[in-house]
Amino acid sequence: MKLFVRYIFLLFFYSVSFAASTDTVSLNGSWKFKTDPYKNGLSEKWFSAANNKANWDNMQVPGNWDLKNEYADYTGDAWYSYTFEGKENWKNNHVRLVFESVYNDAEVWLNGNKLGENHFGFLQFYFDISKYLLTNKTNQVVVKVNNVFKKGAIWNWGGIRRPVWLEISNPIRINQIAITSNPNLKKLNATVNVKVDLANYSKSDADLSYEVKLFYQNKNIYSSGIQKTLTLKADESSVFIKAINLSSANTHLWHFDHPQLYQAQISIYQGKELLHSYADKFGIRKIEVDGIKLRLNGEEIRLVGFNLVPEDRVTGNTLPLDRIKKMVDMMKESGANMARMSHMSLPKEFLDYLDEKGIMTFEEVTLWGKDVLVDPANPLPKLWLEKLIKQEFNHPSIIGWSVGNEIGALKNNPLANEYIKGAIANAKKLDPNRLAVYVSNSVQSQDNDPMAYSDLIMQNTYGGWLNAAEKAHKQFPNKPLFMSEFGLNLIGENLEADADFNKMLSGLRTKDYIIGASLWTFNDYRSNYWSAIKGWESPPSHNRTWGVVNTFLQKKKAFYTIQKEFLPVKIESISSNTNQNLFSGKIVLKPKAKPDFPAYQLKNYQFLIKALNGDQETKQVAVKLPVLNPGDDSKSFDYSISLPNTSTAVKIALLDAQNYSRFDTIIYVTVPLVGKIKAVHTSATAARIIFEKNPTVAYYTLKYGEKDLDKETAAISANNFIDLKDLKAKGTYQYQLVAHNNKGSKSTEKATFTLDESELPPIIWGVEPVKNGFFISFSGDLLDYRYEVEYGTASGKYDKLLTINTHGVLQIPNLEANKEYFFRLRRVLQWGFASEWSHEMTTKTL
Known part of the structure; x- marks a missing residue:
């Protein structure tokens, strides 16, 4: 087998962060x-x-x-x-x-x-x-x-x-810094080359000197001292390179579980005057495509992740840092470590946080589908790629460049081969130390696919996943395959929505040439996209609901399902026993074996055993795991914790090396507290029961019937409401909410409701306070015409009314800061009839 190796060492810098001299x-x-x-x-x-x-x-x-x-x-x-x-x-x-x-x-x-x-x-x-x-x-x-x-x-x-x-x-300044590193995996040392691009925008020549420093964990590990370098003429630029050898003691490799970062600081002087200085982070690591394998720092890795639409319905695509951190932290919690993450290039703060937390990604030129820009004669994509690489060349999380998404179908883009061949060649010329790819949905269905030019197969498939991968592999048997997008249908906006990810992935996990997969998508996103494909229709809320979290970043059931699929071990069993206040048991796990994925070495993982009082942690005990490698035999771990008298449950969590909870389960030690009914809404043939959730409850059901409680709903764990449909018109029903956990069940008192001619209000999925206002996320219906919100500063007293036709999310602006507001929402149907008002909710502005 031919060995293809493309080393991705370190990375060039185009930074927007400056020291005090700027x-x-x-x-x-x-x-x-x-x-x-x-x-x-x-x-x-x-x-x-x-x-x-x-x-x-x-x-x-x-x-x-x-x-x-x-x-x-x-x-x-x-x-x-x-x-x-x-x-x-x-x-x-x-x-x-x-x-x-x-x-x-x-x-x-x-x-x-x-x-x-x-x-x-x-x-x-x-x-x-x-x-x-x-x-x-x-x-x-x-x-x-x-x-x-x-x-x-x-x-x-x-x-x-x-x-x-x-x-x-200063008119004499640093315009760009390029840093490359060559780690020696046998000697565990590294060579770092710092390339500095200087410019003189003044009208005078200048004799300059420089100093280069490297820092690791805020400790200065290298200083060049002030070095004489060159005379820079007026209105000219120049480049110098400084080579640095790092000892094994100072070489710490970047890895998705251990994302070690350095800081480089370069200062330019004229005499004793500091003119300009840059300070930026970088990482040292080696990526190799070795036949049909992908290696990180010499280790064969088989990885998983998400595509991400970088937006939400509260901040749009502005991506403030707190939103970036929440998205990345949730992806890491669910097991993501590699993806072609976004069609759109990500801002520096986002890439910085990927560097810090360890998710490997491909950045992409946003060409998609049938596109007039898929033309080697068009200068725009070339310029786009050049700007992208120049600006983002510093991030260890970026392992490659994509020149387009789903652009290879020759019936749509006749010049696809010519464009992709030239664009990938240009990417390698601009950055010979990273992978260059294109993402395909045609490689499985056409001959002469441009995938021939890609360093690895990046394939998008929705249904028939293994069959599509086998066809792609048949054409290109010497390339590894990463399923860059997999999915089937929109998951749905209900927080109870789920998907059979195991069905999608099980066949792929049997092939050694398939190195991993990335789900479309992590999050729901705003869209009015129309599709004739059944199951792909955008809902009336204008939220395209492919995600495992919604547009307010609330977790659906699907989040926990994919988290389980993305776990690099199988939790085979968890036993428990209570003897007075001592809670103990055994956990048995087995690392996944190749060709299954994800599969990689686990180092510095641990189980955390937590005593809970409601949703408050009162005590914890750690059980540290040894280094685990793919294919290791099953391992068992004993645990015990002395429970405080107020304990209601024990949570067992598997934490990775960065303390992200990758798996957890709750074992209750007391019977559940059922909570109270907050509201009952009715229409001609349906009812909605809204209740207050309690942390001692694993799931809820509702018993109901006209004469007897002879029917019971499916279990509900994510939502705070239960809908009853297809009821008898104008009927009177008894109902009873039932709370369940492993210690038993508890019910509310029986109550009744009578159906009428009303319409159900929208479901309120969430409320997000912002400065001087708040956002409301709500469900939509094809029959909806407009929406009305009443709000005010006292319960039941609404002095403002907003009427709007925005779907899915609306904003209440221009409010007093740091003040509590009460509101309720209803929909106006297209024939003018208004629904019931929702139950009253409250939030406090920022």
């Missing part, structure tokens, strides 16, 4: 905003500082206009304006206006002077504004944004979606 001035905040559906802005010179913008609306930056109810569905041109004061000491400096991301097309003016354009909606861009900057005066930035560009089922969120800032530096 000042940054944030332009985030409230900007003036105006839509331009008739495209009058250019002819009326809205970009001019003389244009009166006093009557324009206000819009938060970073932000999406789609998050505001009045612009929720707006597509087209929109204008932003912001003023800032220039400072006298900026006059002799190099000043840049930096946009981390504007979706999608942007034209930018400063003080009425056009700076330029950008047409890559997920990439950073900047302008040198020194020529037009007014010092000691007010400056006005104007941006025209257009969000018409759209790919696939992804929502085209419009706006200045990521931060904006001014960057003020």
